[in-house]
Amino acid sequence: MRPSILYPIFAPIENISGIGKRYAGLLYGLCGNKIVDLLWHLPSGIIDRRCNVLLNQAANGKIWTGKVRVVEHLAPKTKKQPYRIAVEDDTEQLILVFFKTYGDGLSKQFPVGAEKIISGKIEIFNHSLQMTHPDYVVDAENAENMPLIETVYPLTAGITNKMLNKQIKQAISYVPQLPEWLDEHFLTQHNWPNFNQALRQIHNPQNLSDLEPNSPARRRLAYDELLANQLSLAIVRGRLKKQKGRSLTGNGTLKEKLLKIIPFKLTSAQQRVINEIECDLSSEYRMLRLLQGDVGSGKTIVALLTMLNAVECGLQTAIMAPTEILAEQHYETIAELCNKIGVKTALLTGNVKGKARKELLEDLSAGKIDIIIGTHALFTEDVVFKDLAYAIVDEQHRFGVRQRLSLSQKGNLCDVLVMTATPIPRTLVLTQFGDMEYSQIDELPAGRKAVTTTVMPLSKIHDVVDALERKLQSNTQAYWICPLVEESEKMDLSAATERFESLKEIFGDKIGLVHGKMKEAEKNAVMEDFKNGKLKLLVSTTVIEVGVNVPNATVMIIEHAERFGLAQLHQLRGRIKRGYEAGNCVLMYGYPLSAVSRERLNTIKNTEDGFLIAEEDLKLRGGGEILGTKQSGFSNFRLADLSVHGDLLLTASKEAALILHNDEHLQSPRGQNLRTLLYLFERDEAIKTYNAG
Numbered sequence: 001m002r003p004s005i006l007y008p009i010f011a012p013i014e015n016i017s018g019i020g021k022r023y024a025g026l027l028y029g030l031c032g033n034k035i036v037d038l039l040w041h042l043p044s045g046i047i048d049r050r051c052n053v054l055l056n057q058a059a060n061g062k063i064w065t066g067k068v069r070v071v072e073h074l075a076p077k078t079k080k081q082p083y084r085i086a087v088e089d090d091t092e093q094l095i096l097v098f099f100k101t102y103g104d105g106l107s108k109q110f111p112v113g114a115e116k117i118i119s120g121k122i123e124i125f126n127h128s129l130q131m132t133h134p135d136y137v138v139d140a141e142n143a144e145n146m147p148l149i150e151t152v153y154p155l156t157a158g159i160t161n162k163m164l165n166k167q168i169k170q171a172i173s174y175v176p177q178l179p180e181w182l183d184e185h186f187l188t189q190h191n192w193p194n195f196n197q198a199l200r201q202i203h204n205p206q207n208l209s210d211l212e213p214n215s216p217a218r219r220r221l222a223y224d225e226l227l228a229n230q231l232s233l234a235i236v237r238g239r240l241k242k243q244k245g246r247s248l249t250g251n252g253t254l255k256e257k258l259l260k261i262i263p264f265k266l267t268s269a270q271q272r273v274i275n276e277i278e279c280d281l282s283s284e285y286r287m288l289r290l291l292q293g294d295v296g297s298g299k300t301i302v303a304l305l306t307m308l309n310a311v312e313c314g315l316q317t318a319i320m321a322p323t324e325i326l327a328e329q330h331y332e333t334i335a336e337l338c339n340k341i342g343v344k345t346a347l348l349t350g351n352v353k354g355k356a357r358k359e360l361l362e363d364l365s366a367g368k369i370d371i372i373i374g375t376h377a378l379f380t381e382d383v384v385f386k387d388l389a390y391a392i393v394d395e396q397h398r399f400g401v402r403q404r405l406s407l408s409q410k411g412n413l414c415d416v417l418v419m420t421a422t423p424i425p426r427t428l429v430l431t432q433f434g435d436m437e438y439s440q441i442d443e444l445p446a447g448r449k450a451v452t453t454t455v456m457p458l459s460k461i462h463d464v465v466d467a468l469e470r471k472l473q474s475n476t477q478a479y480w481i482c483p484l485v486e487e488s489e490k491m492d493l494s495a496a497t498e499r500f501e502s503l504k505e506i507f508g509d510k511i512g513l514v515h516g517k518m519k520e521a522e523k524n525a526v527m528e529d530f531k532n533g534k535l536k537l538l539v540s541t542t543v544i545e546v547g548v549n550v551p552n553a554t555v556m557i558i559e560h561a562e563r564f565g566l567a568q569l570h571q572l573r574g575r576i577k578r579g580y581e582a583g584n585c586v587l588m589y590g591y592p593l594s595a596v597s598r599e600r601l602n603t604i605k606n607t608e609d610g611f612l613i614a615e616e617d618l619k620l621r622g623g624g625e626i627l628g629t630k631q632s633g634f635s636n637f638r639l640a641d642l643s644v645h646g647d648l649l650l651t652a653s654k655e656a657a658l659i660l661h662n663d664e665h666l667q668s669p670r671g672q673n674l675r676t677l678l679y680l681f682e683r684d685e686a687i688k689t690y691n692a693g
């Protein structure tokens, strides 16, 4: 249960006066629906009204604040003209300009002879000073009502900065004095404010430097968030680790057979990670390990060899892929090898129905199937194993955390290996998985062909099509990847369809189209035609992104490459690396191309090292986007920014381990405060595992 001290800020945003239902809806889109969400809405700038020069020194285009006397009202002669009021200080006159306002209100607000303090942007017009719609007007005796420094927030239509400032100020007044969860020593050492002070400082910046992500207040809050993240992961992790698993050590007979029939030698990186995984499998604790390996690094054979340990023990294993195409591809590879060594495999996807499915499930629960390969269809309730000992989740970033766990729950103390082809920088591994064990295949099998990557503007598309025509005269095949359209999948689809239609005029029946909205069966049929060479050119949205293997395809054209994540581009390009000959990748961009986008495309052009690309992406764009916005599962931070707070993450990770080492169940007084921290950042799911027994 959430500690009661947090109730006020976890109340609905409508509790703040002046926020009605409709307005709450706008805020919801901007930051969230609880009061605490307003607190996490960080300013993007300040307006400084602390100018104290006289009017004759006021600068064009700058905010000016000062005391003026009202001289005269210049009522408009026609309706179209603005209403103007002349005011002055001791040095100069200034014209206040009001559009679409009528005299009445203004004559009350600005009686001739009155003294007012005003603030707004100065413009020079026809050699005279003017100010259109002053931002603030207060009576001279109420000078203190003028906010001299105004915090600027990111806004959305229907919300003004003034309103938001007021509401965030109110939200802050709801924050109770929270107990300190950080170590006192650590706080003084870093010279950080306490949480309440930090929050106030963040929302009342006095200088631009207060807005820096590395200001003490901001670092304090970022650290709080990262500590909550690391602590919650470490709690869950600690529980899993404590659960006894079982020791899986095969006798090696099947593995030996398999190694004899594969036509290559394992790379030393493959050998190393197999050892790491087997070490976990044979320990009596449950395994939860992440296996990273770039596209084409040979993860499948690693998975299979380690699975054979379980099979040799007479137990079952499962491998789950994110799409049917990928599951089928795994199945083809694995079944072919397994048939030769007498290991029984099966494929379970949404396409397996009726009698076939029933029989398969019977075999599975009777233990007649050693290795089952499938999609999320494996999660279905009626899928029951005789004894699942080891589950592998491939290309995992497409699955949610919950799904990942639910597969392992189908087994009794099941060991879990998560495989990903997306190179994830160490910092992101930490935020997503905590201090999870991880193995990395950092070497590609010998003889892989390089890919030449060129970057060019979309305006040269005709040249590209000409070159493609020539290329396809030979035995080569090619992918044409259509642009991501940010707004909607529907538009993605229409972009792909349009491109397909126009290319069809040139390539006729040699061209096929696949997209995410197609039925699996249709999609598979097109893919099949591409695989067997009937189709030469495959137009596609990003559905082919992961894993598809067509060695004859060595050309790839990516339209609007600037809209893709770097990791995604790298993955896509990986498709043409498995080929019989060196690949060619063309990245086409649209205008305008920002400097960052240009730099990103150049990164892809200049290197094929997935980890380097991922690190670069992290630097250029920050953590949340590494895997592309559509690929969820990666925690988004509200206050921490991994491109600047990476050092804090490492510290938080170490501290979380230390905290739990000393106080495993967070029961000490500080432990109680840390629980409050977990609730504050909504990382409290971990606490529930304490109660789960």
Ligand code: ADP
Pocket: 264, 265, 266, 267, 270, 293, 294, 295, 296, 297, 298, 299, 300, 301, 421, 445, 446, 547, 578
């Ligand atoms: P990924 O890591 O992208 O899943 P795969 O497991 O699909 O890579 O392997 C890609 C290709 O490389 C497959 O055709 C596989 O047979 C081959 N392969 C795997 N390991 C080696 C190796 N050590 N030497 C040569 N080829 C290998």
Ligand code: MG
Pocket: 299, 300, 547
């Ligand atoms: Mg793979």
